[in-house]
Structure formats: C-alpha cells, structure tokens
Amino acid sequence: MGTFAQQLINGISLGSVYALIAVGYSLVYSILLFSNFAHGGFIVIGGYTCYYALRSMGNNIWVGGFLALLATGIAAALTERIAYRPIRERTDIKLYLLIASLGMSIVIENLFVVTIGGRFRALPPVIPTNPVRLFGITTTSAFDLLSMVVAVIFLTGLQLFIKKSKWGLAIRAAACDLRTAGLMGVNVNMLISIVFFVAGVLAAVGGIFLSVRYTLYPQLGAITIKAFVAAVVGGLGSLPGAVVGSLILGLAEMLTAGFISSQLRDLVVFSLLVITLLVKPTGLFGKEPLEKV
Amino acid sequence: MTTLEPILSIRELVVSYGAIKALHGISMDVYEGEIVCVIGANGAGKSTLLNSVMGAVPIEMGEILFEGKPLAKRSHKVVASGISLVPEGRKIFGPLTVSENLMVGAFLRKDKEQVQEDLEWVYTLFPRLKERKDQPGATLSGGEQQMLSIARSLMSRPRVLLLDEPSLGLAPILIKEIFDELKLINKRGVTIVLVEQNARQALMLSHRGYVMQTGRVIIQGPSMELLSDPRVKMAYLGKLKT
Numbered sequence: 121m122g123t124f125a126q127q128l129i130n131g132i133s134l135g136s137v138y139a140l141i142a143v144g145y146s147l148v149y150s151i152l153l154f155s156n157f158a159h160g161g162f163i164v165i166g167g168y169t170c171y172y173a174l175r176s177m178g179n180n181i182w183v184g185g186f187l188a189l190l191a192t193g194i195a196a197a198l199t200e201r202i203a204y205r206p207i208r209e210r211t212d213i214k215l216y217l218l219i220a221s222l223g224m225s226i227v228i229e230n231l232f233v234v235t236i237g238g239r240f241r242a243l244p245p246v247i248p249t250n251p252v253r254l255f256g257i258t259t260t261s262a263f264d265l266l267s268m269v270v271a272v273i274f275l276t277g278l279q280l281f282i283k284k285s286k287w288g289l290a291i292r293a294a295a296c297d298l299r300t301a302g303l304m305g306v307n308v309n310m311l312i313s314i315v316f317f318v319a320g321v322l323a324a325v326g327g328i329f330l331s332v333r334y335t336l337y338p339q340l341g342a343i344t345i346k347a348f349v350a351a352v353v354g355g356l357g358s359l360p361g362a363v364v365g366s367l368i369l370g371l372a373e374m375l376t377a378g379f380i381s382s383q384l385r386d387l388v389v390f391s392l393l394v395i396t397l398l399v400k401p402t403g404l405f406g407k408e409p410l411e412k413v
Numbered sequence: 414m415t416t417l418e419p420i421l422s423i424r425e426l427v428v429s430y431g432a433i434k435a436l437h438g439i440s441m442d443v444y445e446g447e448i449v450c451v452i453g454a455n456g457a458g459k460s461t462l463l464n465s466v467m468g469a470v471p472i473e474m475g476e477i478l479f480e481g482k483p484l485a486k487r488s489h490k491v492v493a494s495g496i497s498l499v500p501e502g503r504k505i506f507g508p509l510t511v512s513e514n515l516m517v518g519a520f521l522r523k524d525k526e527q528v529q530e531d532l533e534w535v536y537t538l539f540p541r542l543k544e545r546k547d548q549p550g551a552t553l554s555g556g557e558q559q560m561l562s563i564a565r566s567l568m569s570r571p572r573v574l575l576l577d578e579p580s581l582g583l584a585p586i587l588i589k590e591i592f593d594e595l596k597l598i599n600k601r602g603v604t605i606v607l608v609e610q611n612a613r614q615a616l617m618l619s620h621r622g623y624v625m626q627t628g629r630v631i632i633q634g635p636s637m638e639l640l641s642d643p644r645v646k647m648a649y650l651g652k653l654k655t
Contacts, residue, residue: 286520293506293517300504303467305492305521305569 125258127378128371133264135370136271137333140326141347142354142362143275144319150295150357151315152208154217155348158199159323160341161228166192166324167243167331167340168232174244181246189324196320197313199224205309225341232338241336249332267329274325275363278318282359287314295357346373349393355406364404368392418481420445420604421466421496421573426475428458428465435461437628438475443573448595448605450615450636452649453625459608460501462625463575467491467498479573493521497569501577503562507551511542514550514561518568528568535564538594556587563591563598573604580611592618612649616640624649 145159170188177183203220232238248262282288294301294311302308326347330340346369347362354365372392373385396403419442428436435458443449451459464470466477468488477484485491497518506514515535519528536543539560545553550561559579566574576595580588592614599605609615616622616636624632624645632644639645 289509289513289516290520292509292513296506296508297504299469300500300506301517302488303469303492303498303500303504304517304565305489305497306517307487307489 122258123378125254126260127374129254129258129260129264130378131371131374132367133260133267133370134333134374135350135367136268137326137329138347138350138370139363139366140271140274140322140329141344142350142366143278143359144322144326145344145347146351146354146357146359146362147291147315148319149351150359151291151298151312152204152214152217153357154214154221156319157218157221157344158203158224158228159221159319159347160344161199161225162192162196162320162323162341163327163330163344164228164232164336164338164341165195166320166327167336168236169324170328171241171243171331171336174246179244179246184246185325185328188328189321192324192327193317193320196316196323199228200312200316205312208312229338229341238338241331243328243331243336247328247332263332270325270329274322278322278359281318287311291315346389349389351403353392353396353403355403358403358405361403361405417444419443419478420480421606422478422481423462423466424476424478426462426465426477427473428461428470429473435628436465439625439628439630441623441630441633443604443606445572445604446599446602447621448599448607448619450607450609450619450622451625452609452612452615452622452645454649455610456627457625458628459625460577461628463498463577463606463608466496466575489521492569492571495570495572497566497571497574499563499566499574499576499579501581503555503558505550505553505558505561505565508549510547510549511553511561512546514565515542515568518565521569527570531568531570535567538597539564556583556591559583559587559591560594563594567598567603571603573606574598575606575608577608578610579607580609580614588614612645613640616645 141159141163145156148156166188169191170184173184173187174181203224204217207216207220247266250262251259252262252265254260282291290301290306290311293304294306298308330343334340347366350365350369351362353368354361354363369389369392372388376385376388421443423439423441426436426439427434439462451462453459461470465472466484468486468491479494479496485494506517509517515532522528541557542561542564545557550558553561563576563579579591583591588611595605595607595618607615607619616639619636621634622636622639623630624639632639632642
C-alpha cells in the first residue's frame with residue numbers, strides 16, 4: 121500500500137513535469153500544425169540558464185528561475201523568428217517547418233556541447249529534495265510535491281491566460297483558423313511569437329525540474345519525446361488532452377518501474393503510443409477533422 | 414454617385430499565384446456610402462481581388478488607395494484602417510461561442526463602451542445570434558453562421574465592409590434576409606463591396622456593379638443598367654427566371 125501510494129505520487133509528479141512540456145508543445149502545434157522538435161532544446165536552454173544564474177548570482181532560485189523562464193521564452197520566440205517565420209511566409213507546406221525544427225533541435229543541443237561541453241551537471245541544491253511523510257501512510261520527497269504544485273500553478277496560469285485574456289481569445293481563434301484570425305485584425309506574427317514565448321516559459325519550468333531529477337546535460341531535451349507521446353495520447357493540439365496524456369504517461373512509467381521493472385518503463389510508454397494510434401488516432405481529446413462547408 | 418474622391422481605389426492591380434496570373438490590371442473605385450457589387454463566374458478573380466485588398470495575397474503591380482493614401486499591406490493593419498472582410502465560406506470559429514466569435518472581430522478595438530454598443534447593434538440586426546450567444550459557433554445553421562460571420566466583421570466597426578459570396582450555399586429565403594440586413598448596414602453608413610455569383614440579387618441590391626472575367630473587368634456601370642445589359646443578361650442572368 122505504501123509503495124503503491126509512493127509510486128502514484130511519483131507518477132503524478134513526473135506526469136506534471138511532462139505536462140508542462142507537452143502543453144507548450146501542443147499549444148504550438150494547435151496554431152501552426154507542425155511538430156516542433158526544437159521544443160526539447162527549449163528545455164535545455166531553461167536548465168542551463170537556471171544553472172548559470174544560480175552559480176553566478178548566489179543560489180537564489182527565484183532569481184535563477186525567473187531568468188531561466190524569461191531567457192527561454194525569448195529564445196523560443198527567437199527560434200520561431202529565425203527558423204520558422206521565413207518558411208511560413210513562403211509556403212503553407214508544414215513538412216518544411218518540421219524539418220527546420222529538427223535542424224534547430226540539433227543546433228541548440230550542439231551549441232551547448234560546443235560552448236560548455238557535454239558533461240553532466242547538477243543544479244545547486246536550491247530545490248528541497250528531503251523526504252516528506254504523507255498522511256502517515258507513505259513517504260515521498262518534497263521535490264515531487266513541489267513539482268506538482270508548481271505545475272498546477274503554471275498550468276492554471278496558462279488556462280486563465282487562454283480563457284480570460286484578449287490574446288488568449290485570439291489564440292483560441294487562431295487554433296481553429298489562423299488565417300481568418302488574421303483577417304479579423306489579429307497580428308498573426310505577434311500571436312505566434314507570444315505562443316512560442318509561452319511554450320518556452322513552460323518548457324523552462326519543466327527543464328529546471330528535469331535537471332534536478334536527472335541532472336543537466338545537452339541531450340536532456342531528448343526527454344521531450346515522452347511529452348510528444350503524451351500530447352498524442354491526449355490528442356494533438358488539445359491542452360487538457362496534453363495534461364491528461366502526461367499524467368497517464370507519468371503514472372504508467374512509475375507504476376511499471378515500481379511493480380514490474382524499471383527497464384520496461386519506456387516500452388510501456390511507446391506501447392501506449394502505438395495503442396493510441398491504433399485505437400483512436402486523434403487521441404483522448406483530439407479534434408476530429410473539421411467539416412468543410 | 415458624386416465627384417468626391419473614392420474611399421477605396423484599386424488601380425491597375427496585378428496579382429499572380431506562381432506562374433498563373435489571377436488579376437490582369439484591375440481598376441475599381443468605391444465611393445463612400447455605396448454598395449458596389451462584383452459579379453463573375455468561378456475563377457474570375459473576385460475573391461483574389463478582396464484578399465489582395467486585405468493584404469492576404471501579395472500584390473505584384475498596381476496599388477490600392479484608401480481615402481487617397483496607400484493601404485497597408487498586412488491584414489491587421491488593413492482592419493485597423495477601417496476595412497474588414499466577411500470571408501468566403503463564413504469561416505467562423507467553430508469551438509468558440511457566438512459572443513466570443515464577435516469579440517475576436519473587435520480584437521483591435523480599445524473603446525470598450527462602443528464595442529458594447531456595436532454588440533447590441535449586431536444583436537438587433539441578427540436577433541438569432543443573441544438567442545444563441547453562448548452556443549459554440551459550430552452548432553449554428555448555415556444561415557446563422559453567415560449572419561455571425563457578417564456580424565463578426567462588423568465588430569471592428571469598418572467603414573468599408575467587403576463580402577465574399579455571402580449567399581453561398583444558402584436557401585433563397587435566407588439570402589433575401591441577409592441582403593436586407595446588408596441594406597440596413599449600408600444605411601448606417603458602412604460602404605459595402607459585395608462579391609457574388611448570385612448576379613441578379615447582387616445587382617438589385619447594389620448601386621453600381623463590375624463584371625469580372627478571367628482577371629479583368631469587362632463591363633461596369635450602374636447596377637440598373639447592368640441588369641438590362643444584354644451581355645450581362647446572356648452570360649449571368651440568362652438561366653434565372655423571376
């Protein structure tokens with residue numbers, strides 16, 4: 121019972137970090153309809169910015185976190201500006217964007233390899249990881265609880281932004297029809313920059329937590345493949361779908377690791393992907409192809 | 414009309430899609446307060462014309478003047494200067510509610526109180542939209558969606574409203590209803606440019622008309638004259654019986 125509850129919490133905690141990554145990825149997908157593989161790079165940028173901010177500015181997680189979020193948001197918007205916008209303005213074919221994003225993911229990863237090297241780094245111990253006894257039945261770590269709380273805060277913030285703000289409304293409109301949103305007076309390039317900024321900020325939060333969980337290295341971004349799977353399981357382009365998909369994935373991984381074998385966790389993850397694609401390719405909350413009038 | 418300067422002036426406009434020329438040097442003047450219709454068969458370049466005014470299609474040659482000044486080339490700036498388009502096929506935001514759709518139309522506006530006034534106005538024009546204001550746009554019928562699409566484009570408080578085939582796929586009774594509303598919108602001071610395949614009704618509604626064929630204006634004049642012009646009759650009105 122204790123172990124089960126513990127793995128449950130671990131799973132939700134891991135799932136909530138996936139959710140931060142998957143939601144940003146899915147947000148970009150919902151507007152531009154391509155899979156942004158450079159999203160993993162954003163995670164790495166977030167992790168390293170936080171690492172260096174902490175090292176050089178006296179281990180203050182508020183300062184380090186803030187700088188990491190800001191820098192990653194800007195880097196994400198910049199990635200779009202440099203690599204995707206020139207393509208977007210010339211063609212509607214999404215495949216070029218997909219290829220450009222693969223390229224950007226390699227560029228970002230190797231920028232880190234070349235400049236600061238490929239070795240593993242641990243974030244200074246600014247995020248508590250001490251064990252916490254929960255309701256007298258199980259033990260978990262403060263880190264797991266914290267990552268859940270932070271994920272909930274950021275996802276709620278995103279939800280408020282999307283549902284209540286003027287730009288949020290424009291983003292929802294653009295998610296059903298970008299071109300028409302532009303015809304209604306929405307500055308489409310600005311909207312896309314905002315979307316990338318938001319996706320970058322969320323990726324940075326995920327990146328900081330992943331760097332604590334797994335240490336920091338230039339290939340850390342590869343973990344986004346899990347977030348991609350989560351987004352597909354939940355339904356590409358659907359934000360609630362990305363959250364639910366991430367939680368399912370996190371739980372599946374941790375329960376497999378806890379009760380079957382740690383070696384099998386990735387197998388389970390990709391089986392989930394295959395099953396989703398076979399049974400319901402649009403995912404749990406995915407948009408069915410819209411009727412054309 | 415008048416000898417005043419046109420509010421919207423299109424001069425020698427050339428637009429191509431790759432190697433294919435869609436507009437071969439179109440010129441057109443629209444005066445304040447008018448309803449102008451553009452008729453012509455499929456592929457005549459009518460939609461391209463509207464889209465190039467909106468900055469949604471790049472212009473190869475020629476120019477578009479709004480109140481005598483060159484018009485901006487990006488859609489959101491065109492909307493900001495006072496022109497909006499009711500796109501072909503309605504293009505409403507299906508998952509968004511009716512009132513959210515309307516608020517997207519008002520995206521650029523900062524004058525909150527007047528936005529509320531305009532919202533009330535479009536709800537009076539189209540009472541069915543008010544009844545359905547919290548319903549997702551996708552649940553509306555075709556006619557209601559067209560009403561929503563027109564109302565949404567009015568929410569930017571345009572001085573010139575462009576409409577791309579608003580009658581497409583609608584029952585005759587609904588077309589009449591929508592054209593009646595267009596007359597009311599025009600009475601309120603909104604200049605209207607109507608692109609239609611439904612030539613007879615468009616000519617009956619409008620003051621002046623242009624007939625387009627394969628990217629050129631072939632006939633133009635007061636709508637009444639076009640209605641009785643034998644060339645127009647033969648090509649566009651011939652098969653219709655009244």
